Amino acid sequence: MPTPERNPAQAQVDQAIDWLVKLRFDEPSARTERQFQQWLASHPHNALAWQRVSSLSDELAGLPGDLSRRTLDSSQRQRIGRRDHLKLLAVLAVGGSFAWAAREPLGLPALLADSRTGTGERRDLQGSDGSRIQLNTDSAIDLRYSVEQRLLTLVRGEMTLDSNADDNRPFLIDTRIGALSTRDGQLLLRETDHGLLLAVRRGEVTLLPASAPLRQVRAGEMVEVSASGSLQPAVLHGDPWGWTDGVLSVQQMPLGEFVSELARYRPGVVRCAPQVAQLKVSGTYQLADSEHILLLLARSLPVRVDYRTRYWVSIDAA
Structure with a gap:
């Protein structure tokens, strides 16, 4: 048979x-x-x-x-x-x-990257220099160390770096809009539709855009870097570091924006009807259980969650 x-x-x-x-x-x-x-x-x-x-x-x-x-x-x-x-x-x-x-x-870059994650996956990495790197969902990096420097290429997605300050070599990060340099920095980088989100928790980061003068970004600062290299303070409705602890933590985030964030962590399609897109969402949600997050939305907001299939979800007015 x-x-x-x-x-x-x-x-x-x-x-x-x-x-x-x-x-x-x-x-x-x-x-x-x-x-x-x-x-x-x-x-x-x-x-x-x-x-x-x-x-x-x-x-x-x-x-x-x-x-x-x-x-x-x-x-x-x-x-x-x-x-x-x-x-x-x-x-x-x-x-x-x-x-x-x-x-x-x-030969697609993300597929051949040294380290990568799939949709909904997060990954902790330890560099040979003692630095710690975290990759968020659907992300990829290349990592190259030499006698003179440490080089990380953000191929796509989102990552954090906690650089080992005891290593005197500069830590360079190459991105699609230019390079960043630090030695002892703890930072977060995320590709966006318009450029990069950069948040610095510790140390100092030198930003070297491909088409703009270098800039210093210091601990406590969070900026959006455009494709042209211009900087402006980032205004967010949530904690950009939350995913490193496995959570999506938001404050008064429009539902449409929240759904877009959630969709990054689950395969398929998640749609939000325009009629409910401006409803506000606040709270801390466990990324490991996106189904439970959708259930909580239906309980806390005047919306209904319709499953066409497991991989196609629509959120509409109740």
């Missing part, structure tokens, strides 16, 4: 990618949502293909900058190009058996 096929076929992966484009980058109609539900229920492997493609979709962040920008451009003119680039996920995902190793030959 033949062994049942455990992995989705290439055609199912292609279909899942098509649905990802429609649901994540466009505004789906009620008809589109019904059609997606019908497709999802029509075969068990469709759900598996959707799960894996939706969690792998963020690998696009590791593509070269111009390609990634074209892929994620929201204009109608770019939608065909975006669809073509998302087809790369099929190559990443299957290779005949959904083998993770199949992604390696593509």
Whole structure:
């Protein structure tokens, strides 16, 4: 008796990618949502293909900058190009058996990074110099030490560094908008849509943007760095360091913003209806249990949480 096929076929992966484009980058109609539900229920492997493609979709962040920008451009003119680039996920995902190793030959930076995390994963690292590094969800770094310096490249995502002050070598951090330098700093870096968020807890960090004069950022400061290198104080509705303790800690954060944050930690799609997006959320939530977070939202706010599937959640007015 033949062994049942455990992995989705290439055609199912292609279909899942098509649905990802429609649901994540466009505004789906009620008809589109019904059609997606019908497709999802029509075969068990469709759900598996959707799960894996939706969690792998963020690998696009590791593509070269111009390609990634074209892929994620929201204009109608770019939608065909975006669809073509998302087809790369099929190559990443299957290779005949959904083998993770199949992604390696593509040479995508995040896939070949020294250390990386998947969606919802956080990771603690210890450098050979005694420095401590933490990676947040869906992040990747390269780390290179030499006699003269310590070099960390933020390939994508979010990280913290607690540099060992007993090591006299400068600690350099390379990012897509420029470099940072410290020796004894404790800092947080997060890529944003417009540049970088930099928060410094200890020590001093020298910021060397690619197209602006160097700047000093000191302990207690939290700044947003634009792609042009300009700095402005960061105004946040929560504790940016919370994830290092496994929590999402917020104060009067608009629900739409909160849902976007939560979506970083779970595969699939989480949508918030515009009618409830300005409701305020406060509290400390355990990131290890996003289902419980959604339950708490439904209990504490005038909203309902609808599960189209485990990987597609909508938050609407109650």
